[in-house]
Amino acid sequence: MSQKRKIEVVPYNPTWADMFEKEAACIRQTLGYNCIDVHHIGSTSVPGLDAKPIIDIIVVVKDILQVDQAEKEMQALGYTARGEAGMLFRRFFYKDNMPRTHNVHVFEQGNVEIDRHLMFRDWMRNHPDDRKNYADLKQRLAEKFTYDIDSYCFGKDQFVSEIDTKTGFNGLRIVMALTQYEWDSYHRLLGNPAQKSEHHFHFVLYKGTKIVCAAHVEFLEGETAVIRSLTTDGADKCHYYEVYMQEQQEKWISHKKRKLL
Numbered sequence: 001m002s003q004k005r006k007i008e009v010v011p012y013n014p015t016w017a018d019m020f021e022k023e024a025a026c027i028r029q030t031l032g033y034n035c036i037d038v039h040h041i042g043s044t045s046v047p048g049l050d051a052k053p054i055i056d057i058i059v060v061v062k063d064i065l066q067v068d069q070a071e072k073e074m075q076a077l078g079y080t081a082r083g084e085a086g087m088l089f090r091r092f093f094y095k096d097n098m099p100r101t102h103n104v105h106v107f108e109q110g111n112v113e114i115d116r117h118l119m120f121r122d123w124m125r126n127h128p129d130d131r132k133n134y135a136d137l138k139q140r141l142a143e144k145f146t147y148d149i150d151s152y153c154f155g156k157d158q159f160v161s162e163i164d165t166k167t168g169f170n171g172l173r174i175v176m177a178l179t180q181y182e183w184d185s186y187h188r189l190l191g192n193p194a195q196k197s198e199h200h201f202h203f204v205l206y207k208g209t210k211i212v213c214a215a216h217v218e219f220l221e222g223e224t225a226v227i228r229s230l231t232t233d234g235a236d237k238c239h240y241y242e243v244y245m246q247e248q249q250e251k252w253i254s255h256k257k258r259k260l261l
Contacts, residue, residue: 004147005099009050009138016044019055023102027059030073036060036109041117043138046124050135052142055102058117064108065255067091079104086176087113088203088252112171119167120160130166134159154179161209170208172241174248177202177214185211190229205245213241215249225258 017040024038042056043049061067068091071081078095079102085092090113091106107114124131137159145151157179177186177194182204186194194202194216205213215230227249232241253260 005149007142007146007149007152008052009135009142010053011050012046012048013044013053014047016051016053016055019101020045020057023055023057026077027057027104030077031059031061031067031070034061034063034066034070036062039114039118041105041121042103043124043134045121046131048128049124049131050138052138054100057102057104058114059104059106060109060114061106062109064089064091064106067106074104086178088174088176088248089255112173116164116169116171116173119169120163123163123167130163134163157181164209172244173206174203174245175206177204182211186214189214189231189233190216192229203245203249205241207236207239207241212236212239213245215245217249217253219256219258220261223258224261225253225256226261 020040024040027038028035037060039058039060040055041058042054043051044053044055074081074093078097079093080096082092082094084090089108089111093104093106094100095102095104105113105117124134137156141152141155145155175182177183183194186202186204189211194200195218199219201217201219203215203217204211205215213230213232213236216228217225218228219225227246230242230245230249232239232245250260
């Protein structure tokens with residue numbers, strides 16, 4: 001059994017900016033023409049903010065599917081590929097140098113997650129009161145959940161949601177249901193227990209910080225897939241969230257090289 005990583009939140013280190021620049025140059029060279037931009041995000045990108053000493057990086061690419069073909073090259077840089085890791089159309093890599101030192105989140109240009117992360121970063125850079133409150137929260141969570149990364153991350157959800165509201169972020173984003181809020185919303189919208197197995201996938205659609213739609217996809221035998229259920233709240237139906245959700249589910253199923261029944 002592998003040892004659980006210890007969560008440590010430390011004072012801001014100015015060398016984090018240099019670590020990002022060095023890594024960004026390697027990533028740009030590795031991904032080549034497909035790479036449009038590289039951004040430093042997360043707490044290590046905010047001067048004066050306490051953080052886990054892990055450099056979070058967003059890479060913007062032209063074609064997300066081409067990133068799959070570059071996995072060996074990323075591995076040569078020391079990265080482990082984790083696929084989408086719960087977020088549609090993302091590619092996630094981490095560099096574990098005992099301890100982990102870098103996380104890389106790759107998104108295709110136009111993905112709303114890019115703006116969301118950058119807006120959060122810039123808000124924290126420019127609002128010292130929120131920056132201090134965030135540091136205090138992370139220190140408390142690290143003390144309470146020292147070896148429980150999921151609880152540590154979920155414990156930040158409400159604060160992050162409040163900052164997203166302050167920044168004015170209002171984009172449409174789809175994630176696999178992970179947090180209690182997401183599961184509660186999923187069950188409320190679909191009204192049936194989730195079938196949990198490697199062949200069943202459960203999604204929620206955010207409009208800003210509000211969940212407005214949920215969907216259940218099942219992978220069948222023979223490289224086929226079916227959308228088992230998809231719905232919104234009655235008050236949200238006029239906003240065509242179901243249409244958007246279905247379009248994105250169909251695109252995701254296609255990316256998985258499956259045929260929609």
